[in-house]
Every structure is written in C-alpha cells, then in structure tokens.
Amino acid sequence: MLKLWGRNNSSNVKKVIWTCAELNIPYERIDAGMNFGVVNTDEYKAMNPMGLIPVIDDDGYVLWESNAIMRYLGSTHPKVPFYPSDLKVRGQADRWMEWQSTTLGPALGPAFVQIVRFAPEKRDMTMIAANIEKAAGMWKIVDRQLAATKWLTGENFTMGDVPLGILMYTWDQLKLEEVGLAHHREKLPNLWRWYDQLQAMKNYRDVVMIGLT
Numbered sequence: 700m701l702k703l704w705g706r707n708n709s710s711n712v713k714k715v716i717w718t719c720a721e722l723n724i725p726y727e728r729i730d731a732g733m734n735f736g737v738v739n740t741d742e743y744k745a746m747n748p749m750g751l752i753p754v755i756d757d758d759g760y761v762l763w764e765s766n767a768i769m770r771y772l773g774s775t776h777p778k779v780p781f782y783p784s785d786l787k788v789r790g791q792a793d794r795w796m797e798w799q800s801t802t803l804g805p806a807l808g809p810a811f812v813q814i815v816r817f818a819p820e821k822r823d824m825t826m827i828a829a830n831i832e833k834a835a836g837m838w839k840i841v842d843r844q845l846a847a848t849k850w851l852t853g854e855n856f857t858m859g860d861v862p863l864g865i866l867m868y869t870w871d872q873l874k875l876e877e878v879g880l881a882h883h884r885e886k887l888p889n890l891w892r893w894y895d896q897l898q899a900m901k902n903y904r905d906v907v908m909i910g911l912t
C-alpha cells in the first residue's frame with residue numbers, strides 16, 4: 700500500500716491527501732514534521748534529503764515534492780477531469796500548481812507562520828504587512844481567472860484547483876483582524892464563489908478545513 704509521511708495540517712501534505720481522496724487511492728499515513736519529528740532522522744533524510752514533508756513510498760518507489768507527487772499519482776491512477784487528459788488543460792493545471800508553489804505560497808507562507816505560530820511580540824510586522832499586501836494582489840489575479848472560468852482551468856474541477864484551494868482556506872481563516880490587515884482580504888466575487896464551490900466538496904471539508912495550526 701502507498702505510504703505517505705507528513706502531518707495532516709501541512710498545506711503540502713494536504714495536496715497529497717486530497718489527491719488520494721479524489722483518485723480513491725488507499726494509503727497509510729505516518730505523522731511526521733514539526734512536533735512529530737521524524738524528518739531529521741537518517742532514515743527519513745535518506746528518502747528526502749531536504750527533511751521536509753510530504754514523502755511517499757509506492758512499493759519501494761520514493762518521491763518527494765508535493766506537486767510531483769500529485770502528478771505521479773494522477774498518472775498512475777488517471778482520472779479525468781481531475782488529471783486532465785487534454786494536454787492544454789493539463790498545462791493550465793500545471794501552471795496554477797507551479798504558481799502556488801513559486802509565487803503565492805512564498806508570499807503567504809512566512810506571514811501565515813508568524814500570525815498563527817508566533818506570539819505577538821515576536822512577529823515581524825513589516826514582513827507580515829508586506830507579504831499580506833503582496834498576497835492580496837495575487838488573489839486578484841486568481842479572481843480575474845475565475846471571472847472567465849468556473850474552476851481554474853475551465854468548466855471542471857481539476858488538480859490545478861488543489862494547491863490554491865488549500866491556500867484559499869488559509870487566506871479565509873488567517874486572523875488578519877488581529878494584525879490590523881483585514882482590509883486586504885477583499886470579498887472578490889469570483890474568488891469567493893469558487894471558495895463556496897470548494898466548500899461544497901466533502902473531500903475539501905474533510906481534508907482542508909481542519910483549522911490552522
């Protein structure tokens with residue numbers, strides 16, 4: 700059976716758990732990361748030299764990097780439309796996945812960590828304000844896409860909605876009021892309509908909406 704290492708509240712682990720749920724892939728999950736440790740052991744580093752989660756082991760085949768894992772599972776358990784067979788749609792799904800990892804994630808991530816996990820006096824408010832403002836501008840780009848299409852890649856929910864869907868929950872739940880930045884969380888109509896669509900999905904509620912920690 701597929702093995703997955705990673706705590707279930709990690710945004711990158713959620714990508715894999717949600718993908719397994721969409722593709723009906725049975726798996727065994729081993730808690731790892733943060734309080735669970737494991738990631739700094741020699742055994743774990745032999746699987747992933749970065750010491751990060753998630754990692755999978757599929758019958759001896761080890762893979763790390765959440766987006767690569769999603770694509771691997773999509774190719775080994777192909778299901779349309781989640782893993783699009785139309786290469787142009789798949790390219791768009793890939794684009795949003797990469798954009799989450801390289802662009803929106805790095806803007807939101809450090810602010811998330813400090814707002815959720817740091818005591819107020821330990822927070823770098825200059826960094827937080829700059830990153831939240833940057834992220835707010837990026838959500839406007841997503842909103843513009845969603846003005847044209849129901850889901851990020853068109854009429855159907857695909858793997859391209861997963862990484863940003865996970866961050867959308869973070870964006871909604873982040874206590875921006877506590878840091879005086881709530882005005883950045885505009886109720887962009889298409890973005891919040893897409894968030895409603897996501898919340899109507901059982902897998903989203905079960906996997907993603909589990910609180911921010």
Ligand SMILES: N[C@@H](CCC(=O)N[C@@H](CS)C(=O)NCC(=O)O)C(=O)O
Pocket residue numbers: 709710711712731732733738750751752753763764765766800
């Ligand atoms: N680019 C990597 C990033 C992985 C990553 O940064 N994972 C975080 C959790 S979201 C982590 O391992 N943090 C350390 C920890 O939880 O101990 C991926 O997408 O898999």
